[in-house]
Amino acid sequence: MKRRTGTVLAACLTALSIQVVGGPSQAAPAPADPVALAVAAADKAAASGLDALAKGPDEQFRRQAVHKGGVPGRRDLYYVAYERTYKGLPVVGGDAVVATDAAGKVLETVAANEGGLAVDTRPRIDKARAERIARAQLSRVDGVEGSTLSVLAQGHGKLVYETVVTGVRNGEPSRLHVFVNARTGVVEDLVDDVRAGTGTSEWNGPNPLTIDTSNNSTVDDTRPGLRCVDYATNQPFTKASNSFGNGQATSKETGCVDVLWSTQKQWNMLREWLGRNGIDGNGRGVTVKVGLDRVNAYWTGQHIEIGRNNANQWIASMDVVGHEHGHALDQYTPGGAAREAGLGEATGDIFGALTEAYANEPTPWDTPDYLVGETVNLVGRGPIRNMANPQAVSNHPNCWSSAIPGTEVHAAAGPFNHWFYLLAEGSKNSPTCDGSTIPSGIGIQAAGRIFYNAMLLKTSGMTHFKYRIATLTAAKNLDPTCKQYNAVKAAWNAVSVPAQSGEPTCQSVPVDDFSLALTPASGTVQAGGSTTSTVNTTTVAGNPHTVTLTASGAPAGVSVSVTPSSVTSGQSATLNVSTTASAVPGTYPITVQGVGGGNTHSVTYSLTVSGQQPVNDFAIAVSPDAGTVEPGGAATTTVGTTVTSGQSQKVALSATGLPAGATAAFDPATVAAGESARLTIATSASTPAGEHRITVTGTGPDATRSTTYTLTVGGEPPANDFSVALNPTSGTVRAGGSATSTVGTTTTAGSPQKVHFTATGLPTGATATFTPLSVESGESSTLTIATTSATPQGTYTITVTANGADATHTATYTLTVEGDGGGGCGDLPAWNASTAYVPNDEVSHNSKKWRSTWYSTGAEPGAPGSWAVWQDLGPC
Structure with a gap:
């Protein structure tokens, strides 16, 4: 690689983000390393479910990255980002961040949502x-x-x-x-991911500008990933002279000069003011394309596209380029791009203003200010936004109101932009919404640092209210004197964003505070047994102080306590868990809470209770385990029971969790373990739409077991759909005989689809075959249910499931099995008039044994068959 400094004519956060592989269980690096201390402390908080990181038994946190913030050279802070998983699947909107200092002290935990997910992870569409x-x-x-x-x-x-x-x-x-x-x-x-925006910078100067290029092209290999290309060819501009641009804004090459100049200034600002390493936080930038034929510029989620103004000049000004990179920074910080209207556009404007302030160009170039797009003159009317007084341009709102989330995104940026200006500069040249006066700001560099550290506390689903909490938290962590905290609060009040429950307080004198952790954070105990865990406390601020400990969340049959119930921070206690034989097996979150020094913290212990196997036990299942109906419709399923140990027992069936207006009926309501019943769930017109999890319970004298049926009411019908029906829907056979039914399908919507058949709920010894096994919807198949002499007498509900590419439907067949009628002929099946026999088949009939010597169907008095030859083997 060859690095050159090129001269050009133009008219024109260093967020050390360290990607850490692995999850919380990994051993941390050497203790002296502040990154290792931050990771170890954050992982421990995530594993324990500390405070905002509370999680359910099937949830885990998987570490994603570590970002460095704070005050470069004076105070290092680390922000460890996590992805939540549920049964191994990523949780969208389940992200979390743990903030620590360089000594590994946990300063803050934030999460996009609380734990407690309960999801059936089996998809029904592909x-x-x-x-x-x-x-x-x-x-x-x-x-x-x-x-x-x-x-x-x-x-x-x-x-x-x-x-x-x-x-x-x-x-x-x-x-x-x-x-x-x-x-x-x-x-x-x-x-x-695409974010549209505009900026300011008709061009930069004074000329000639000095930019970093590589190999005589508009590529900067000293900043990996940073390259400017022609939108039409997707290739960088190259020159033998290494001098780019002609001073005309209508030249795409000149546009790339402005892109590289602006981005290199922004890159250096991120490093020197905020401590961020590159745009993505890992030392890399993004491609910028100049030449989009639109009066706009975009961040696409992967690269930046620079368009033109109404005078056909490429709008690669410093605040446009800085704005679009602001969208990338929003995406590359924890929680991803903020979605509430105004937040993303204001983020871009703030980074554009920060870049202008860092570059500090002289007049007549793009001097530091809080105007957006004033030099590119996008549509011929000057700036497109004014951060000091948003209503001065296009009457954008100065103040937050409940209408902001529904406002056009660029206009909705007004209150956030206004907040940033008031924080940086005060209210001398800016009106406030509450009539307050903010005599002086803290300066744009300090304001940018607070905003950036708040971004590192960001989770998905950010709002103006959450940003108030995040910026107050960042200010408190950055400035122990609370002066910046007070300035942040005054600026939020001045744009009418109200105080929020849970926002931090700040005292300029040290306060007593502590942290909690559990070792281990989970345990398994058999019903009737007990277990323990150590509750560790640590003094994290002020002096050691008394911490009162309690435990809650125990299910029936489980008791929890902490001994001793209070300790001095820095000491440990014991979490005691004891269960009775009646404790229901399952996994439960137990919350351990500590109160002391005016602070409250909590961690989560995951308790798994394993049941004692009854002497007589059974299992219960439903097939199918899900169904979809419109309000007023009904769904059916087969409830099957199986003896798993000991003897069969009478099982009473019930259903709970039914949605409003729905009823459940079992036929029969009581079965012997090993038998099946038919469950019909009927809805009404008032039954609410949505997915409802219904618990089906079988209660016997020796055991109680349950399973789940998912009923979807008012689900969107598939584009391609079909129906299935049986003819006949019932039949009677003697043990050893077989019955047949035609399985008919009809295309009811869209195009025909391939349908595959299965059958469940068969009695012991019975088999089901489909001829053919798969059909195109609109065609038919023949179902043959064959029994053996071992098949017990009884009536069985057999569910036929038709699985299509776009839909699944079921139908039921009622099979009645009678005795073999063979007068005690042992294992021989009884002759059946509908069965096709082949030579050497043996049956029982009229208390005799018979062997087929040919091919036989049909009835004949006195002997099986009407035209076949049967050999009489004598009485049974």
Whole structure:
């Protein structure tokens, strides 16, 4: 690689982000290393479910990256980002961040959502269908980048495919994340990586500018990933002279000069003012393309595209380029790009202003200010935003209100931009919303540092309210005197963002504080047994002080306590867990809470209770385990029981968790373990739409077992659908005989699809075959149910499931098995009129044994068959 400093004519956070592989269980590096101390402390907090990191028994935190913030050269802070998983699947909106200092002291825990997910992780639609649904969200699809089965953290969670499609949406470039419900096909959410924005910088100077180039091209290999290319060719500009641009803004090459100059200044600002290493935090930048034929500029989620103004000049000014890189920084910090209206655009404007301030160009170039787009004159009316007084340009709002989340994103940036200006400069040249006066600001560098450290505390689902909490927390951690904290609060009050519950307080004198941890953080005990865990406390601020400890969340049959109930911070106690024989097996979160020094902290202990196996026991299952109906419709399933140990017992069946307006009926309501029943769930017109988890319980004298049936009401019908029916729907055979039924399918929507058949609920010794096994919807198959002499008498509900590419449906067949009628002929099956026999088949009939010598069907008085030859083997 050859590095050169090129001269050009133009008219024109160092967030050490360290990617750490592995999860919380990894051993940390050498203790003296502040990064290792930060990782070890954060991993311990994540494993223990400290404070905001509370999690359910099936949830874990997987470390993603470590970002360095603080005050470069004076105070280092580390922000460890985590992804939440549920049963091994990534949780969208389940991210979390742990902030520590260089000594490994935990300063803050933040999470996008609390734990407690309960999700059936078995998809009912496949990835291909999810991608078809995702593609339909764009007017033009250029490509599908892939689909990932995930859990969307809404309520108790939803199983989704996260599919990324690229193309055009509403006339704009799009890189769209589509979250398709993996059980119903409903689009649950949309997130677009593409962010549109504009900036200021008609050109930079004074000329000639000095920029870093590599190999006589508009590539900067000293800043990996930073390259400027022609939008039309996707190739950088090259010159034998290493001197680029002609001083005319209509030249794309000149546009690349402005891009490199601006980005290199922003890169240095990130390193020197904020401590960030490159745009992505790992020492890399992004490609910038100049030549988009639109009056705009974009961050696409992968690269930046620079368009033109109405005078056909490429708008690669410092605040435009800085703004678009601000969108990239938003994406490359914890939690990803903020989605509430205004936050992302204000983030871009703030980084544009910071870059202008760092470059400090003289007049008539792009001097430091809080105007956006004033030099590129995008549409011929001067600046497009004014951070000091947003209403002065296009009447953008100065103050936050409940209307902001529904406001156009550039206009909605007004209150956040206004907050940043007031924090940096005060209210001398800026009106406040509450009539307050802010005599002086803390300066743009300090304000930028607070905002950047708040970004490192960001989780998905950020709002103006959450940013108030995050910036107050950052200010408190950066400045122990609380002066910056007070300035942040005054600026938020001045733009009408109200105080929030849970926002931090700040005292300029040391306060007593502590942290909690459990060793181990989980345990398993058999019902009737007990276990313990050590509760460790550590003094993290002030002096050692009394911490009162309690434990809660124990289920029935489990008791928990902490001994001693209070300790001096720095000491340990014991969490005692004891269970009774009646404790229900399962995994439960136990919350251990400590109160002391005016602070409250908690950690989570994951308790697993394993049951004692009854002498007589059974298992219960439903087939199918899910169904979809419209309000007013009904779904059926077979409830099967199996003896797993000891003797069969009478089992009473019940259902709980039914949605409003729904009823459950079992036929029969009581079975002997080993038998089956038919469950019908009927809904009404008032039954709410959605996915409902219904618990089916079998209660016997020696054991109680349950399973889950998922009922979806009002689910989106598949585009291609079919129905299935049996004819006849019932039949009677003697043990050893067989019955047949025609399985008919009909295409009810869209195109025919391949349908595959299975049968469940068969009695002992019985088998089911389909001829053919698969059909195209609209065709039929023959179901043959064959029994043996060992098949017990009784009536059985057999569920036929038709699995299609786009839908699944069921039908039921009632089979009655009678005695073999063979007068005690041992294991021989009874002759059946509907069975086709071949030579050497043996049957019992009329208390005699018979052997077929030919091919036989049909009835004949006195002997099996009407035209076959049967050999009489004598009485049984």
